[in-house]
Amino acid sequence: MREVGSAQPTAVELEILKILWEAGPSPVRVIHAKLSETKETNYSTTVKMLSVMLGKGLLKRNENATPHIWRATMTRDRAAKTFLRDLIDKVYDGSAMTLVLQALTSGKATQSEIEEARRLLDEMEAK
Incomplete structure (x- = not known):
């Protein structure tokens, strides 16, 4: 099913x-x-x-x-995750980090977005 x-x-x-x-x-x-x-x-x-x-x-x-x-029946969050997973697999050969780096170096990330990314990375490292 x-x-x-x-x-x-x-x-x-x-x-x-x-x-x-x-x-x-x-x-x-x-x-x-x-x-x-x-x-x-x-x-x-x-x-x-x-x-x-x-x-x-x-x-x-x-x-x-x-x-x-x-x-x-599909939430916005679930659709975003589905599209993102597909994008990472098809364009970035399964590497989420490559996608993140591409997004951050595109010149469109604001200072607050960069700080948020830094905070999330620090959180991930602490785990």
Whole structure:
């Protein structure tokens, strides 16, 4: 049996998950309205995407409510960890440290982020 929410979401599915993480459980019309703000899509395509995501275990649908209410089964944290694990494996040959070093040397890390990284490294060393 497949673990619920084990499938990695596509870019469009991730957009739908973001909508549900921010808005909470919602009917199709709300999801479609928010999705239409950033993507040109029609209502039937949104319904189809929700159905596909339901099949993948990314969403649940409350059929007792009228209209049906959709909710994410994958949390934002879990999605982030899934994407990050995939990025580390595919781009950095499994080395999380290489990713961290790349991120810190990209020139976009603020002083407070560098200090936080230093604090976390000190914590890890102490263990």
